[in-house]
Structures are given as structure tokens and as C-alpha cells.
Amino acid sequence: MSDSDSHGHYASCKSAKERLVQIQPQEAPAYWKSVAELQNGPRSSGEFPGGLPAAGQSGTTRRDFLALMGFTLAAAGLSGCRAPVQNAIPLLVGSDQFVPGVANWYATTCRGCAASCSLLAKQRDGRPIKIEGNAESSLFGGGTCATGQAMVLSLYDDERLRGPLWQGQPAGWEELDRRVAESVATAKAGSGSIVLLSGTINSPSTRAIISEWRASHPNFLHVEYDATSLSAMRAANQESFGLAVVPHYALDRARVIVGLDADFLGTWLSPVEFTRQYANGRKPEDAPSLHIQFESGMSVTGSNADLRIAVAQSDLGPVAAALLARIARRGGHAGIGPIEDPIDSRKLDAVAEQLWKHRGESLVISGCNDVTVQIVVNTLNVMLGNIGKIIDLTRPSLQRNGDDQAMSDLVEKMNRGEVHTLFMLGVNPAYDYHDPARFLSGLEKVPLSVSFSDRRDETSSHVHAVCPDHHFLEAWGDAEPVATHFSLAQPLIAPLFGTRSAQESLLKWLGHEPADYYTYLRDYWQKNIFRRQRGVPDFQSFWDRSLQEGLVVLPLLHPATEPRIQGNWRAAVHSIREDQAKHRQAGSADRYELDLYESVALRDGRHANNPWLQELPDPISKVTWGNCAAIAPATAAKLKLTDGDVVRLRTVTQQIEVPIFIQPGQHAQTISVALGHGRNKVGRAGQNVGVNAYPLLRVKDGYRLLSAREVTLEKTGRSEKLATTQTHFSMEGRPIVLETSLEELHQSSEVGIEPALPTLWAARPEGEHAWGMAIDMNACTGCSACVVACQAENNVPVVGKDQIERIRIMHWIRLDRYYSGPEEDPVAVHQPMMCQHCQNAPCETVCPVLATTTSSEGLNQQVYNRCIGTRYCANNCPYKVRRFNWYNYTDNPQFDFNMESPLGRMVLNPDVAVRSRGVMEKCSMCVQRIQLAKNVALQGRRELADGDIQTACQQACPTQAIVFGDLKEPNSRVAQLQHSQRRYQVLDELGTRPNVSYLKKVRNPVRTT
Amino acid sequence: MSDKFLVATFTDTEALLAAVRAVRQDSFRIYDVYAPYPVHDLDHAMGVKRSRLPWVTFVVGVLALGFALTFQFYTSVLDWPLNVGGKPDNSSLAFVPICFELTVLLSGLATVAALFLRARLYPGKKAPKFADDITNDAFALVLRWRENDFDALRARRILEQSGADRIREKEASS
């Protein structure tokens, strides 16, 4: 930045010196050692990949993280700071795959959650700096979720262990291996069982390793445990179909989707995949599907539904039963007694009507972890004939294998001292088990407990040995998210620290020599995957291709067999009815129900130390840095509560204190609290942010229901400030998000684009391109992937809770969420809002120093080094999308997030300047990508083609709601969309003439009368 | 070189004016009159012509205006036209305020500078002192004493008649 010349150097020199002292000797080479291996073979170990220092051009901070690698500013410290000497240290031995300054892309598989999306990861100068979806994937397309986008940052997490621990002390791998070997030996001798407690594992090779363990150790036990599990669904499917699986859904083929508290667009099972299918099935131009959502709290899914019906948690079952009763009556199935409708019968009639009308092409999903409900839902789908059409049981999803009962049994076993050796992989029960005390007491009784956690978390700080696993960007791996859909994961960088992949450890302890997971994986694929495919003759080329594409889809092993329907659904209905009656008696007005849901950003809590995700506003409440209790406006009024008042939620055994948030559309008797917050051992960013609600959840016949009953609410009198990024939820009747109805759209033939408003000024000569963007308000679900993608691509800083309370969020793209209609039953809409790149930009006229002007290609360009920070442009921007650097957010102890730490800064994109204090910034339409694409085209001696350039937000969007391109190119998608009759521009009556246009939201209301 | 002067001091402006008129009638040429404040009608009585300094203001003003206009036009239209909010390069209306300000600034400064030059006012100048209390409450009428054509006696008489308090001869370097 402009003042870095006068001041930055000094700072950077100083910091460089310090850093050289602390880090250079042991760690700095460590980063590069095996990148070199990766790139140039072992010979060049101990070197730095050539030319990178030139990246030192790009920003004080960029120079700093080079300093971290121990060379750039080596001399600068000494040479005084007036004109710092910059060194450049090339490779000794060159490499043909590695050109400094040119990014390489590698296909890999996400490990952010068990959904295992296929990814392309960008590696620049040896560092992974960006994650994108793999467009080749037939399941996930090119999209990602917010969490997936942020995974690259957790690679550079300071809290990761530098090496293995024994009894909390750093130890050597040999020592650990010895001790584990001993323990396993004694265990084998029969003094208790060996248990691998893991999250869902859908990596075939890893499962192979596990079965090897099972084979060689009779007393070996593998327990899969998910904090938010679907084990009730598996059990129900076992009963209904004889298959204990989670089915694979095809939302894009369903004409009617009825969701019962399943947030499939937000967090449920495989959100990216579902979001994509959902959007594909709802293109308003052809017949869009109808979506009805029954839920207690407002979820991303609910906010997109055509009809959203708020119901209490305890009424989900009865609702399912009531629907079943109606369908059964139509289908002529006898035997369901009268069921008292928990909600307005007309609504239920309407829903049943729709379902029945679309027999065979409808879908009922429930996220309820309650067997009876799931059985009823299964029966509904069976009676509607959706099985095999919309619901695929023969190619099930392997994304949620957790088994609640197995877990609770294990805890009991541990407490009985029957477990001798316990391995824990990707689980953190001490945090997310509903009875952590019980688990920990059991853990104490285990002679040897080993955790593969990458940090000292709630669990791993109580175990004997911690054998930190790699981050997935450092490791080999594979996955089978949905049966027969395989994908590979490959390392983009050599392990930053002395970690070891869990598989390698397991192999070693099995006695494999050499315990090399890569070889094992390769062999496994050769034996199992390669065999099952036709087409590629020799394994090497098959392997290379799979590695390059990252995924393989195989034909079914055994042909699909229609599952037979069995199971006593009448019993299920009966028990639901009883339960309902029981609850009715117990229930009273001051007893509330609790609805616990997975947080969109932090998921079940494993990502709590990722500052990008902590600062990502919740898609609905727009609250960052912590969770809160969503309460219906009416309830809040009744209790005289306002946003931020801290209340005590008390169940029979447990209680938490959490600030409330008044949530339109919240069910009056139900309070919703997000899970995944309140980690107390995770790291600087996520430590004690929010409240842990897991202890409140209720276990019903062995299944962890993400809900509770008989909850009392007490005021504490305290009040906290909620760090929310949007304070006003009504559009105040302003034409900001325009809507149209399906009929209107299909009837009206008139082309929607109204002639551009007249301008006072003569048209200026045009440049070569005219970049523009079109955003489909109907496709956008508010999943927020674009926000994090933009943050990762454009080096957007994290500012922290305090600054966000002061309304100083830096995100370049903002997801505005507005409500309309009555506040107990509102209609929501999400609007991505970023710089509109106006052709008559109000911001430009007022800038005294020409720091922002319109480029020849229609971009509103912001020149950081010219900006003097009057903030006049931001004041005059009607869209309020300009962001001011109130402080130095980089290398500033006051903002102790990733950009403060040398390690965290490795994620920065060298092609985007890091902004310094006092400078205005905003969406640049990823101009660096535009320039790169031009350069690539130039090198290929060809013209730019539509689609060559994808902005970060566009690329990340699972629904492809964002389209970027050249408006002057008549055939480009974006230019085509300008003719859509849904097209409009926000606030165009001001004459700003934006280059970003929106497509109206289409409403398709369900007649409920 | 040092000259001789005849200095008459007054305490009353009426007397001063009378003296000035009388002296001039008698075709003496008044060297100058010194007063603690600008006495009205004195210019007229002394026959001092109205100053032409306002012309400086005008000329410089016109030049400044021209400069401001051309400078803004040159920088934003000719030298490097940039697309600022889609506005025309030559947004002449937007140039008005600065044209105005520069005109006022430069012409104002020029006028004052001209005054200082014309009246020979500059830091460190030693003020000619023909009588005490000129800057306080005294008025002085000064006649130059030229050898061989200055009738000192007559001058004194006229001055005395018109009510001067004191009349002295004075050597001073002009």
C-alpha cells in the first residue's frame, strides 16, 4: 500500500528479523522439503522452489510470509530499511511441472464433512491457496459449500500440533509406535477389546485397513459416531426395506418435495449435492418443483420453501402421521385410526393433495432422528411410489454411517473397563457427546487411548497419545460418498508439521512394513476399483486419469433389486399418537421445546477454529462469532425480551446461558439453538465463542434427537451485543428484491427488460469488453459459499466480533436477507449484494484523487495506492458495498486471526494486493482472474471465450445463481440473461446504470384454502 | 542624502484641513500629511488622486480566471481523460467553483502585494518620523524645504494662522 513505502518497510524488516530468529532454523525448511519432493523428486530436498521471491513484490505481508520461509528479508534486517534488499533464491534443480508464479490445480476430495465433495485445489508456488469444486463430478458439480471453501485456511492453523504427544508431552513417533504396539499386543492377549472410534468413514481403502484390523484382532471393534447422526433413519430403513442404509436422493427429479425438519440445503447429509439438484429442479422457465417445509426454526431450506409451515418439534411425528393418514386413505390402505391434526388441517390437506397428485415423482424427507417418524416417512414414500424413482436404496449414500446405540454401548463398555485400547479418529465426544462426563469417566478407565486429532481439543487433551493426522491437503486418500461414486485425494503440499496420516499409523500398528499409505491406497485401487471398471486397459493410465480427474464412477456390482416393503408402520403411527398425547398432557405454556441444529459454517463444531467460518454470518440470523437462541417475536414480546438478552435454558438435567435472537417464522413454543459453538479447547480464534448446546439434547430409545422438551426459560438480566451483519430485515416497501409469480411468468409474453433510463451524458467510447454479471434471485439459496470463496480469493481480512458489532465487516459480497409478510409466518429472500460496477458510478464522481474510475471494460476499479481514505465514495454508494480498512488488519496484534500469524498468511493470494489501513476496497469482479484469463488467451494466441473467466463467487455457487461474462459478446450467457423477462437492476432509478443485473425471484405459492 | 523639511503638528483635524487648504492655495507643494487615521476630505484637500490599484485586482483576476479554466480543462480533458462516473471529460460546470476561488485568491493577493510595492511597505523598513504621536493622536503637515525656492517664513505664517500647535524644521533622509 502506499504508506508501506514510508512505514511498511521498517515494520516488515523488524518482523522479518524476529521471525528469522524464531522460525527459520527448523520449520522453514520443513515447509519446502517435500514440496520439492512433490515437485522435483527427492534430490532437490532442502531447497526453495525457484523464483518465488518475486512474489515478494506483492505486499508487505506477502513479503513477510516469505520471510517466514527464511530467506527473502534475511538481508533486509541488516541492510537497514531505506531500500530493503530483496533476495531471490531459485531452485538448484529445475522442474518441468513447476513454473514459479504459475498456479497448478490438483483434483482432490474434501474432508470438511463426510459428504466428501470432489474438489480442485489451487497450488501457487508450492502453497495451496484456494479450493474450488470439481466440475467433473456428476454428484456435486463445480459447487462447494462455505465450509469447504474455508478448508484451505485450516491447513494453516497455528493450533495444529507440530508432532505427536505422549501424556501431553512432545514425543517421537518411534516411542509412540512402540507403546501402541505393546498395548495392542496385550489387548490381543485378551485383556479387553481394541476399539476404533471414528466419525463416518467412507474411504474404501481406510475401511480395508479397518477390516484388516478386524481380521487380525478378534477383539477389535469399529464404532462410527456422528455428532449429528442419521442412525434412526438407518434403523427405520432396516425395518422398512431390510437395508440399514441412508438412501441417495434425487431432488432434481422430484416435482414435490416435503421436508420435515431436514435442512438439506444447509447442513443435512450432503448440502452441496442437494442444493445443486434442488436448483436444477426449480428452474422457473420450465416446470419447477414445489417445496413444502415443516420446521420449528427458520433454516436455509425453510427460507427457500414455497410453503413453510412452522411446527413444534413434538408435532413433526404427528404431522408425518397425519399426512400418512391422508395418503393412506387415498391409497386405500386401511387401519389408521383418526389422528388429531397438530396443525391447520387445510394446510395438511393441501400438502397431501400435492403429494398425491405427483405420485412417483414426489419426495418426503425427514431429518428427525426418531425411528417411528422415519418409518412413517418411509411408508409415505412407499405409498407414493417414490422408492426407486426419487429415492435410491440400491446406490445408498455413505455420508452418514454413525450409529448412536453403538456409541452409547461403547461408552458403557469403557466405563465397565472392557476397552483396552481406544483409537479415536475424527471424533470429539468430550465436546459433542450428550453426556461428556460419562464419556470422560470411561476414557479414564481405558489403559491406552490414542487420538488422531490435529490439535489438543476437549477429547485429545485427555488421552495418552495424540498422533496428529495430516490435513487432507497434505494427505493421500479416497472416498466413496455415494455407492459406486469414488474419488481420490492427493497432497498439494508436504506436511507442514511432523504429522502422520492416521491410515499410515493404523497400518504401522498392524505391522505393515513399510507402512506407506500411498502404496496401500494404490494397491487397493488396483485390486478393487481398477478391476471393476472397463475402458482403461492398464492400471497406470487408469490411476493417472483417476488422479487427474479426481473421481471414478463404477457400474453397480449387483443389478438393482427393488427392495421389499415390510415393517409395521401402524405400530409406528400408534406410538407417535401416544407420544403426542403424552406430550399434550405434560405440555404447558411456560414449557418450551428446544430445536438444536447444525450450524451452517461450523457444522458439528469441528471447524470452530477457522476464523473465516466464525465470521461468516449465519445465512438466516446474520449473526457471526457465536450462537444464540432463536425465539419467536410473539414469545419475545410475551417475555419482554429483546435481541441479546441472555437467558438460561434449563432441561431436567442440564442448562445453558445464551443470548436470544428474535427470529421471524420461529415456532412460538420452540427455541432453536445452533450446535457447533462453545468449544473450550480448540484454539485462539474459536475458544469459548458461543455456547455448547450438545448437553441439552434428548436421547429417545437410544437415538440422539437434536431436540429437547420441557425446557424452561429464565432471564438472567444480563445482555450481550450480538455481532450481526444486518440489523434491518424489512425492505420498507422499496423495490430492492423484485418478485413475480409463476403464472405471471408463464402467461406474460412481454419481454421484461424495460428500456434503460435516459442518461444526461453522451455515451463514452466503448472498450474491448464490457464485463457484467447476472444474479438469479430464484436460484440463490443463501448458502453463503460465495462469501467465503470471495474472502479466500481476494485476501479479505477477518476483523473479529468487536469490529462486526461496530458494523465493520470486510466481506466484499454480502448476502442480504429480507423478510416480507407476517412476522410469525414470513417469506424470506436472499440477495447477494456486491459492487454493482455502475457505469455512472456515484462513488467515482466524488473521489477527489481519481482513486476509483471506470475502466475501458466497464469495471469500477479501485486503486488502493491512490486512495487517501476520505470515505466519500462509501457515503455516496447507494448499495453500501464499499469497505474501508479502519485499521491495519494484517500483522496487527489487535486482530489476532490468520493474517496476524505468519503461518496463516500463507493462504494469501499473491495476485491480489493486501490492503493496508486507511484504504477503501470493494468487489473488483476478480479482476486478477480477468487479467489472467486474458494472459492465457494471449499465450494460446486465441480470443477470450465465454466461460474462460469465472469469478470466485460464481465458481463456488452450487446453484450457478451467479453468471459473469462479457455483455458485448451477444452469445455469452450473461448477455443472453439480459433479455430474460425476469431481469432487473437494483436502484436503477437512481441512474447508476449497474453492470450487475438480477433475475426476479419467482413465487409459486401453495393454495392452502 | 538628507533633506530639510518644515513640519507642522496639529491636534485638531479641522485645523489640519484648514492648513492644508491654505498651504496649497499659496502654491506650496505638500510633501505629505501624517495622521493616526484616514482623515476624511483630506485626500480632496491635498489633491491626492484616487489610487489605480483596483486595476491590478481586475487584470490579475482575469488572468487567474483564464489560468484556472485552462488548467482544469487541460488536466481533465486533454492530458489524461479518465472515465469518472460516466461524466463527460469536459464537465465544465464542475470547474466553476475552482475558477472562482483561484480568481479571488490570486487577485486579492496581487492587490495587497501591489499596495506594499507602491507604498513601499516591507518588513524592517524604518518609518520616517516627522513628529511624535503620529500613530497615536497627532497630525503632521510636512513641507519639503528646498534651498533657494522655499519661502520658509511665509510657510510658517500660513501654518500658524491655520492653527498649528508646533512648527519645526527637520532633517530627514527621504
Next chain:
Amino acid sequence: MSSTVIRVNGKAPAEVSQHHVPMLPPPVWVDGSPSLRQITDDIARPLEMRPGKGWWICFSIAFAALLNLGGMVSYLFAKGIGIWGLNNSVGWAFDITNFVFWVGIGHAGTLISAILLLFRQQWRTSINRSAEAMTIFAVMCAGMFPAIHMGRPWDAFFIFPYFPNQRGPLWVNFRSPLVWDVFAISTYLTISLVFWYLGMIPDLATLRDRAAGGIKKFVFHILSLGWSGSQRTWSRYEIVSLVLAGLATSLVLSVHSIVSMDFATSLLPGWHTTIFPPYFVAGAIYSGFGMVLTLLIITRYTMNLQNYITLRHLDKMAKVTMLTGMIVSYAYLTEFFSAWYGGNLYERYHFINRATGPYAWCFYLMVLCNVVTPQLLWFRKARTSVVFLFAVSILVNIGMWFERFVIIVVSLHRAFLPSGWGMFYPTVFDVGILVGSFGLFFTCFLLFIRFLPMIAMWEIKGVVGHGAHKMALSSQEQEEPVSV
């Protein structure tokens, strides 16, 4: 000058004087019929003796505030604008409010000395000098804020179109009102400074001749440019003063018009309105007179100059204050009317929000101070009660500060997209720097009245001279002795 009939204490001199003089007696702006020598003594004495306790108390308070300013501003430069309460929704608040406020204060001085000079208003003579000084110090305070509100003053020079620059050359954006501001403010400051100094030269000469010797004499010797009181110089001098007065007058009207364009040329509801230039100028004069009143009432006591700054002066200024106050009130009404009549969705909402939103209390405080208070000045009792006037003058300044705050913050905090709405809460640094700017202002002013003649001696003499005062004096005798 006899053409201007000026009522003394509401009655025409004709009525009050028992003398059968054919012509109307000239108005009297000095009490106690001092001789020329006595005028010199009265006005120069304060500068020659040690200042009194009152002065020291005021000065130490002001200087403390100034030090606080220095500290906070350095901290601001070290840390960044973030220490203020500003945010993404409200990009300007105290900083620009203070800027506009001080520029406004800066208007009275030039108005009094220039416009009243052109109108041959003699009552200005006792107050113009200090009013001009006030102008200069106020404009200094004002100029400070644009510089510090960027947080990186070392880059501020980008705002000047200078050559040579190695950027192509890249100039500045002459369409931006901020650039206009830079020129307007610097011009205004320079011209006021020159005007002030020019007017002071004869008095500096007086002081030079009074000074016994030593450093003081030397300094006055240098500053007075060898002024000798020559009538030939006097006549040129008066011409030039008139010319400058003309120029300065146009500045008085232009500067605040240009400042108002910072807002008027933007498209924000509440900013984007054509009424601003006249409205701001009136407001500026209003607040300026408020401040002059405050200062004069203080100084005429601390420096006991009741004979020169008479109640009749205060009465005059009270009248001007009332007039401009009513112009401002009219502007308030017009704004609301055009918002309603124009029917623009955003405009209407803005004004509803101004009167009923979270910042409504600021609005009503503003109305109380700027619309209600001046009405009391209809009463002569009010206009001649020093204590009351003092209270009014303070209220006027509070009101005008809040007017700017309302215009800036209330417009920004709820603009077009509700998603971008947010509240502004000042931090200790916002308030501290505002207080500090007063410290700067009063420190300068107190030093001024300590070391420079705060009343234009030669002009007073000009008024008193010509024996005119003898005549009017007699009218004094029947008048109540007003020298309070």
C-alpha cells in the same frame, strides 16, 4: 456616513438629543467620550500589562484541551480511523460535522469586517478585529478535520494537483466537491488572514511606537512594515481595504455554498437537495454571530472594554442572529415540505426518520436551539441582557453543531438499502477531538487578545474623530449610563 440613521437604544438620536442641530447627530459607538490618546491607552494597555487571573484560568483550560487534541490526533495517526465510532454505514460523523461547524463559525468575522464595511456600518469597528481573528482560528480548526479524517495525513498531498509527479502525470478529480473544498477553504483562510493583517498594520505601528524597546519593539517594527501614517498611503490603503472587502464578501457567500455541495452533489436522501447553499450560508452566519457574541461578552469583561463593546453592539448582533436564525428555520421547513411534496420514497422516509427515528432527539434539540431560542430575541430586554445573550449564544452554537450532525449522520445511517443500515455511536476519541478543537480555537484566541490589539484603534479613532462624538455625547447624558 450621516446617510445611515442608526437607532440608539431603539430611539432615534433626533428624539433623544435636546440640541437643535439641523443635521441628525451621528450614532455613538463608543461610551465615555475618550480622547484619541485615551483610546490608544485603553486598547493597548491590556497588551502591556500582565494578564489577569481570568485570562490565566481560561488559557490553562483551553491549553489543556489543546494538549488533549495533540495526544488524541497522534494516537489516531498511529492506530487508524477505527478508534472513532464510524462504520460501514456511517462513514462521516463527528469529523465532518466539526469541519462544517467550524467553517460556519468562520463566517461571521469576514461578514462583519467586509460586508458591514461595504455597507459603511460603523458599529462594526469595535468588533471587526476580534471577529476576523475568530474567523481565522475557526477556519484553522475546520481545516484540521479534513486532514485528520483521512487518518493518513502523509498521503493528503495527493489531493493537490501538483507537478512534477511521476504518475503519468496523474492529476486530481476536479468534479469532486472535496477538491472544491480544498480550494475554497485555503482561499478563504488566506484572504481572511491577509485582510486581518492588513487591517492591523496601523495599529501595529502604534504599538511599535509605544513599545519601550527590546524584542517587542523589534517584532512590531518588522510586522508594521514601516508604517508611517502618511496620508498618501492611507488613501491607497482604504481603497485596497474596500477591494479586499469586496472579494472577501464574495468568499463569505461562496465558501459555505461549496461546503454545502459536499452534500448537495451527492445522491443521498437528506443530502441531495438544491436548497443547501443559501441554507448553509445563513446557518453559518447564524452560528458565527453566536460565537462572536460568546467571545465578545467574555472579552469585554476579562479585558474590561465595556466602553468600546457597548450594549448597543450586542443588541445589533442579537438582531442579526435572530434574522439568520429565522432564515435557517425556514430552510428546515422547506426541506420537510419538499420531501413531502416531491414524494420520493427514500426522501420521504429520510425525513420521517429524522423526526421519529433513533436520532430524533438530536433533531428536536436542533429545533429547540435554532428555531425556538432566536424568537426570544424579539424582546429588547432579552437583547440587552448580557447574561441572557450569553446563554443564547451558547445555545445557538450547540444547535448549529447538531444541525450538521443531523444532516450528516441521520442521512447516512439509513440510506437506500435497509441491509446497509446501522447506528453510529461516538467513542471517547470522537468527543475528545471535538473538545480539543475548541481548545485549539480558544488557545489561539486568548493569545491573540493578549498580544495583539483586539480592537481596531485607528478605526475607532476614525469614528470618534471629526469631533462628531462631542455632539452625540450630549445625547449620551440623557441616556441611561449603559456602560455596564
Next chain:
Amino acid sequence: MRVQLALLALLGAVLAAGAGAWQLSRIGIHQGYSPAQPIAFPHKVHAGDNQIPCLYCHFAARTSRHAGIPPASVCMNCHNVLEKQTVEIEKLKEAVDLAQPIRWVKVHNLPDFVYFNHSQHVQSGVACQSCHGAVEKMDRVEQVSPLTMGWCLRCHREHAKVPVNDFERAALSLKQKQKPTAGLDCASCHY
């Protein structure tokens, strides 16, 4: 004559100010910077006498943002077979044998806020010399260009058919409207 003196003083002050301004405007320009290198590599011998094309060693400049300094292996391609020995070549071989990276000193440093892409320019046929000067004549590389924005623009203007000389440009734009070209956009270098 005192007045004349004052005027002279004024004139002197103005001139001094002008000179000062010029100097100020040159702050941060390291034209002529020519640091000593760990191995005194003579471009004169390689690029000059032996006519080795720039892009043979700086191959990255074709495809990358950075021209890059050639890996030692590239040097060794020739120096393995050449029997000529000097102290400097010894240093090189030693570095290779000890797998000891060579710490070259960067000569051309752009400010942090500028994005410069070598490939873009190489591919558009800009000769290396037009920015780096006659490197093939240098024993030790020296920064010959000021590397200021104005200097960059000179070339970009030529490329955009806009006169470099301010007055010519002024004259031209009086006649016809300047067509905007990407090469003159702020965002082609600043982002």
C-alpha cells in the same frame, strides 16, 4: 534597491522550492541500482559474447508473472561440459555439490501495489531490453529504468496509439476523442 534585493530573494526561494519538489518526486526511484551478486555472473559474456537468448535461462518469463532466475541446473547444462574454470564457476559448482541454494540479489523491485506480469509483455513481443536496458552489455546488472508509473505509461500509451508527449497528446485529444484501451486502465496494473 532594498526592494530589488527582496525580489531576488523571492526568486531564489521559488527556484529552490522547484528543485526541492523535483527531488521529492524522485523519492523511491532506484535507477542505477546495481548490487553485488553472490556469484559475479557476467551477462556480457553469456547474453552478449555468446549470444544466449534471454529466454533460454529466464524461461519462466514466457508463461509466468515472474521471469525467474534460472535454477543452477540450467547453468550446469553448459558448465558441466565446458572445461573453462573461474573462481565464480567454482562457486556455482560448489553450491550445486553442497545442494546449497544461491542467494541472488533482486535488482528490479516494483512497489508492492503494482502487479507486473512478465509473460504478458514477452508474449506481446516487448523486448527485454526495452525495460532492462542492454543487459547483454553489462557485467553486473543495473536498473536502467526508473520503473515509475509515468515511465510504464509512456510505453502503454505508444501501444494504445496515444502520443507520449503531453503536448502532442493534448493537441490530439483536441481533435479526436481518446478511445479507451485496457492498457491504460488503472486495473491493468493495480489490484
